[in-house]
Amino acid sequence: MATRVRPSSKRCAVIGGSGFLGRHLVEKLLDRGYSVSVFDIRQSYELPGVTFHQGDLCDKQALLPALKDVSLVFHCASPSPASDDRDLFERVNIQGTQTVIQACKEAGIQKLVLTSSASVVFEGTDIKNGREDLPYAKKPIDYYTKTKIEQEKLVLKACDKQKGFLTVAIRPHGIFGPRDPQLVPILVDTARRGKMKFIIGDGTNLVDFTFVENVVHGHILAAERLRPDSPICGKPYHITNDEPVRFWDFMSQVLVGLGYAPPRYHLPYALVYGLALLLWLLSIILRPLKSFKPTFTPMRVALAGTHHYYSCERAKEDLGYTPVVSLKEGIARTVQSYPHLRCEA
Numbered sequence: 001m002a003t004r005v006r007p008s009s010k011r012c013a014v015i016g017g018s019g020f021l022g023r024h025l026v027e028k029l030l031d032r033g034y035s036v037s038v039f040d041i042r043q044s045y046e047l048p049g050v051t052f053h054q055g056d057l058c059d060k061q062a063l064l065p066a067l068k069d070v071s072l073v074f075h076c077a078s079p080s081p082a083s084d085d086r087d088l089f090e091r092v093n094i095q096g097t098q099t100v101i102q103a104c105k106e107a108g109i110q111k112l113v114l115t116s117s118a119s120v121v122f123e124g125t126d127i128k129n130g131r132e133d134l135p136y137a138k139k140p141i142d143y144y145t146k147t148k149i150e151q152e153k154l155v156l157k158a159c160d161k162q163k164g165f166l167t168v169a170i171r172p173h174g175i176f177g178p179r180d181p182q183l184v185p186i187l188v189d190t191a192r193r194g195k196m197k198f199i200i201g202d203g204t205n206l207v208d209f210t211f212v213e214n215v216v217h218g219h220i221l222a223a224e225r226l227r228p229d230s231p232i233c234g235k236p237y238h239i240t241n242d243e244p245v246r247f248w249d250f251m252s253q254v255l256v257g258l259g260y261a262p263p264r265y266h267l268p269y270a271l272v273y274g275l276a277l278l279l280w281l282l283s284i285i286l287r288p289l290k291s292f293k294p295t296f297t298p299m300r301v302a303l304a305g306t307h308h309y310y311s312c313e314r315a316k317e318d319l320g321y322t323p324v325v326s327l328k329e330g331i332a333r334t335v336q337s338y339p340h341l342r343c344e345a
Ligand SMILES: NC(=O)C1=CN([C@@H]2O[C@H](COP(=O)(O)OP(=O)(O)OC[C@H]3O[C@@H](n4cnc5c(N)ncnc54)[C@H](OP(=O)(O)O)[C@@H]3O)[C@@H](O)[C@H]2O)C=CC1
Pocket: 015, 016, 017, 018, 019, 020, 021, 022, 039, 040, 041, 042, 055, 056, 057, 058, 075, 076, 077, 078, 079, 080, 092, 096, 115, 116, 117, 118, 148, 171, 172, 173, 174, 175, 176, 181, 182
């Protein structure tokens, strides 16, 4: 008679484990003695203790083998927020997440930890010390945000203590660190093209940027505290560096650290936002003739010109969370990790 292997609490799966956050999470899980099954649409590395399963998370049959003998699943896969492909976001973040939940239930998974985003409450206007009880954005700023909202709702609603399927959502904001394919590379590319000379607005707006290891720490605390009797079941948690910083000071520190000049000249927020909106509309109208992607999208301008920082008191109280790497140290480690992006002049 075939014996069914009991899932080990030290065996977990990371969906999206080839990505920026996913790989940092996998590395920390290995350090903590977990063995990890990675499921991703691409394989970007090899590591002892990791088994890779390549596939699309919308395909339940492809997903199931990655969840075999696993008790804990982290779901941190998403299309890039830089995309404006509505169908892709809906397919992966909404239908795909439904598939992940179904596959978890079929595979007898006990815990599902979702990487959501603090942006699920952001509508392009100031948020100061926002708590988790803020309502979801009624007018989400882009398809990424719209589908992250639906994704979070699905995962939190699926939490079922009676059936032994527990879920929690982590809402990070502005993740940065070594190997980030977005924030630093886009910033440097913009600077190299001579477009990083301007500060949008008066430059005093405060924002959370979160070092990737703090985000990983929040995920692991949530996973380990997720039990039927814990208050965290079915709830979202902000995870930040807990050090809101002026958006333009953060950008300047990274730029200067890499040898580029910081932005100096101020432009009115409403003007830049209006221009970004116009360019975005033009890019849609002209798409059949010529494809171009504006650097300053309405989303990026809103993120660069408004306050948006979040309280992580709930994570401190319920998860025992405190950041493990300060902003200063995080910036220093990030700058050091990009020798190839340094200014050569
Ligand atoms: N970066 C940030 O500042 C923030 C990120 N988040 C969230 O954190 C999570 C991780 O983000 P991050 O690490 O930055 O992103 P990455 O793009 O680096 O990682 C996501 C991974 O998921 C993969 N993936 C995409 N679609 C599928 C699919 N259909 N099936 C299987 N795998 C897929 C991606 O592959 P490929 O690269 O080929 O698409 C990639 O390897 C996301 O959920 C994001 O929404 C939340 C707040 C802030």
